[in-house]
Amino acid sequence: MATTVKTTFSRETSVSADIKADAAIVWALLTKASDYPRWNSTVTSLEGNIALGETIKLKSILDAKRTFKLKVKEFEPEKKLVWGDGQGNRVYTITKNGNGAVKFSMVEKIGGLMFPMYAKMIPPFDQSFDQFASDLKKESETIMNSK
Amino acid sequence: MTLELFNQEFEGIVGQLKSYLLRITASIADAEDIVQDTYIKAQEKLSTFREESSLKTWLFTIASNLAKDNLRVQKRWVENVTDITKAAALSNKKFFEEAMHIRTTSPQGQFEIKEHIAFCFTCISKSLPLEQQLCIFLKEVYEFKVSEITTILNTTEAMVKYYLHTGRTKMINVFEGRCALINKEGVCHQCSELNGIFNPKQKAQEEVMKIEMAQEAEKGDKEHLFDLRMAILREIDPFKSKASELQLHHLEHNRQLMDNYLEKTSI
Numbered sequence: 583m584a585t586t587v588k589t590t591f592s593r594e595t596s597v598s599a600d601i602k603a604d605a606a607i608v609w610a611l612l613t614k615a616s617d618y619p620r621w622n623s624t625v626t627s628l629e630g631n632i633a634l635g636e637t638i639k640l641k642s643i644l645d646a647k648r649t650f651k652l653k654v655k656e657f658e659p660e661k662k663l664v665w666g667d668g669q670g671n672r673v674y675t676i677t678k679n680g681n682g683a684v685k686f687s688m689v690e691k692i693g694g695l696m697f698p699m700y701a702k703m704i705p706p707f708d709q710s711f712d713q714f715a716s717d718l719k720k721e722s723e724t725i726m727n728s729k
Numbered sequence: 730m731t732l733e734l735f736n737q738e739f740e741g742i743v744g745q746l747k748s749y750l751l752r753i754t755a756s757i758a759d760a761e762d763i764v765q766d767t768y769i770k771a772q773e774k775l776s777t778f779r780e781e782s783s784l785k786t787w788l789f790t791i792a793s794n795l796a797k798d799n800l801r802v803q804k805r806w807v808e809n810v811t812d813i814t815k816a817a818a819l820s821n822k823k824f825f826e827e828a829m830h831i832r833t834t835s836p837q838g839q840f841e842i843k844e845h846i847a848f849c850f851t852c853i854s855k856s857l858p859l860e861q862q863l864c865i866f867l868k869e870v871y872e873f874k875v876s877e878i879t880t881i882l883n884t885t886e887a888m889v890k891y892y893l894h895t896g897r898t899k900m901i902n903v904f905e906g907r908c909a910l911i912n913k914e915g916v917c918h919q920c921s922e923l924n925g926i927f928n929p930k931q932k933a934q935e936e937v938m939k940i941e942m943a944q945e946a947e948k949g950d951k952e953h954l955f956d957l958r959m960a961i962l963r964e965i966d967p968f969k970s971k972a973s974e975l976q977l978h979h980l981e982h983n984r985q986l987m988d989n990y991l992e993k994t995s996i
Binding site for chain 2 (some may be wrong): 604655726
């Protein structure tokens with residue numbers, strides 16, 4: 583279950599999942615932009631190339647009318663992916679646990695000095711984070727178990 | 730392995746190798762060139778072949794590596810390739826005259842819906858990312874195991890599974906949206922339309938219903954329908970089938986059009 587920690591100047595939502603699949607599969611799903619809407623029910627479109635320094639355009643179910651322009655800030659294959667904008671970053675991490683499975687975690691922290699001014703306008707992320715992690719787990723394990 | 734035994738076994742594999750290369754290059758000349766280069770390279774390196782894999786796997790590995798350097802293999806087509814090429818063919822009198830000449834004079838100029846289904850898959854599969862296209866052909870048409878494909882494409886089992894799953898899913902969705910043989914709402918009827926042109930005495934619907942994939946369509950099992958489509962490809966050798974000359978002529982036409990189309994639309 584996703585959890586959110588709120589402070590005056592920030593909000594941080596995180597979720598994690600144990601996925602019985604090779605890290606390469608999880609990484610491939612996380613880094614192939616155009617494929618997101620197929621397996622991820624929280625993303626309606628994702629354009630661009632997910633690679634270090636690139637800018638991507640994301641549309642999510644949280645705000646269907648808005649396009650988020652995000653920069654890929656860290657890109658460590660099969661380990662860590664970070665994208666974000668001036669308001670915050672989303673950090674994906676994949677940790678191999680040694681038996682062919684991985685621990686996936688996703689954290690997004692938004693905030694800053696102006697955060698109290700717009701905090702109430704930002705919808706909660708918890709449900710979509712749960713959905714994201716669940717979709718990723720399901721798709722990764724389906725691929726891993728395919729013959 | 731002796732050269733004599735190699736030559737003997739090569740003869741048994743070359744047909745499949747050539748058809749694989751045709752399906753990924755969409756070019757008769759390039760497929761033939763890569764087959765020749767594969768033979769030369771394999772012969773040169775025969776002393777290094779330790780028989781850790783089958784000769785077929787080894788040859789497909791060499792051929793795939795050579796193919797990856799081929800520009801026509803690298804070029805990715807568009808999902809609606811058959812719409813674009815149909816529009817061009819309809820305004821190209823010469824294309825139909827040539828096709829009709831092949832139809833009436835060549836022993837390999839028959840038109841069969843099944844052969845067009847295989848041809849259509851070859852064209853549309855070129856819209857997939859290359860790795861996905863290669864994995865689908867290797868697994869579904871040339872019946873390699875996942876472990877053998879890891880050798881052929883020099884990648885991991887996990888990635889082969891990823892490419893297969895994503896490629897299959899994409900192709901299932903494309904055909905579900907387009908192919909009138911499996912979806913009454915499908916926008917593409919080209920195989921039946923061409924059957925009407927080349928086999929005017931046949932009733933297209935009766936011909937369609939001879940195909941198991943069309944018979945099974947109403948059950949709506951998309952994965953099964955895709956498997957049946959792959960079974961059609963496995964049955965057909967695009968160089969030796971009864972319709973090969975007609976289909977190769979059509980493929981050359983489409984490839985030339987796509988070469989021009991991609992050149993015009995590239996930034």
